[in-house]
Amino acid sequence: MLETSNHSTATSSGAKAKGRAVLLVLDSFGIGASADAQNFGDVGANTLGHIAEQCAIGQCEEGRSGALTLPNLAKLGLFKAGQESDNAIAALNQLAEAETSIIGSYAYAKELSTGKDTSSGHWEMAGVPVFFDWSYFEAKNDSFPEALVDAICKAGDLPGILANCHASGTDIIARLGEEHMASGKPIVYTSADSVVQIAAHEESFGLERLLELCEATRKILDADENLNVGRVIARPFVGTCAEDFIRTGNRRDYSVPPPSATLLDKLLAAGGEVYSVGKIADIFAQQGISHRYKANGIDALFQQTMAALSDVAAENHEGAENGSEAALIFTNFVDFDSSFGHRRDVNGYAKALEEFDAMLPALLNALNEDDLLIISADHGCDPTWPGSDHTREHVPVLVYKKDLSPKNLGKRESFADIGQSIASHLGLPPLEYGESFI
Known part of the structure; x- marks a missing residue:
């Protein structure tokens, strides 16, 4: 396209x-x-x-x-x-x-x-x-500052988030995808890179809602002078259960400019x-x-x-x-x-x-x-x-x-x-x- x-x-x-x-x-x-x-x-x-x-x-x-x-x-x-x-x-x-x-x-x-x-x-x-130097979320668990989690939840009108840890994208979707669909809480995770990744089901959560949440998260990060995070990545997926969840081609990266x-x-x-x-x-x-x-x-x-x-x-x-x-x-x-x-x-x-x-x-x-x-x-x-x-x-x-x-x-x-x-x-x-x- x-x-x-x-x-x-x-x-x-x-x-x-x-x-x-x-x-x-x-x-x-x-x-x-x-x-x-x-x-x-x-x-x-x-x-x-x-x-x-x-x-x-x-x-x-x-x-x-x-x-x-x-x-x-x-x-x-x-x-x-x-x-x-x-x-x-x-x-x-x-x-x-x-x-x-x-x-x-x-x-x-x-x-x-x-x-x-x-x-x-x-x-x-x-x-x-x-x-x-980029900002990194080095803690393997409870990776994101509480203030950042609160700001993301407020911006997206969310009941909370899942994960908040370092994770492989496919593994975390398999592990928490069903809970995400039941609770409406997006899966928010990071890695050794300077990144916030947000995974959500394209149908139960909505692709446009996920993209809007990632755009809002990018703005939250940009407004914090203590955080220099390279990318926010939208990770949409589809499927009905852990056995058949699969990420789609609608991934979107929200990067800071060079x-x-x-x-x-x-x-x-x-x-x-x-x-x-x-x-x-x-x-x-x-x-x-x-x-x-x-x-x-x-x-x-x-x-x-x-x-x-x-x-x-x-x-x-x-x-x-x-x-x-x-x-x-x-x-x-x-x-x-x-x-x-x-x-x-x-x-x-x-x-x-x-x-x-x-x-x-x-x-x-x-x-x-x-x-x-x-x-x-x-x-x-x-x-x-x-x-x-x-x-x-x-x-x-x-x-x-x-x-x-x-x-x-x-x-x-x-x-x-x-x-x-x-x-x-x-x-x-x-x-x-x-x-x-x-």
């Missing part, structure tokens, strides 16, 4: 950006613990490496079998980047050494931002690292277009977005990415004289994180990666000679790691352009190198952070 926003294409310099770029974020797809992982309790985490390891020893046999098989990502340099990041996992080394037909450039990037959350990862990727202008803002200011696929628009608090494509599931998100690429081509052909000549298609594949990483589902993660890999040739074939494709991630979420939180890891940076010679781009000192490279490709002025590899 496509939504479009009007925006001005005027710039102070009069210059116009040109070109097309596609940025795909495989949410949570880390490739090895970073040097500061000890600050997060994540020394030894490796999302890609441990998935490859579990597949190699036969622990991922449901719906697939054998070694992790990602021929297209391998040709783009994924396993080479993984080996550069962490060469201690034999299964990953074997996959890296087996691939000799590299068609893309590859690197691994460390994160400058202080946190390992979704917002920080995406904003840094777009040229704005997060150096301030602290300064991002690559997205700068592209719009230069007369370009930004096509958000999935939750990108929510992550950037709707800023710097001209077109929104909503979808649920990896296949649907990929198809919407292809639709956006087709729409860009049509718009550029139609409006060559007065339309945009530059576009960024920015997609977040949230399911790798929400459905497999947080749930510690190694087999599901492996299967989803292989399904995504099989889709890639369609995108590669649709790219023009001068189009730039970058595949990366925003943090790790090792499905073999204790707990259910993100892991502090390097992320892959896979770069493909038909007229670009493949090479090892080495270690990147910031995710912002991605945004800087896209800015360079599109003819934008340099961003404040990052070094271009284009």
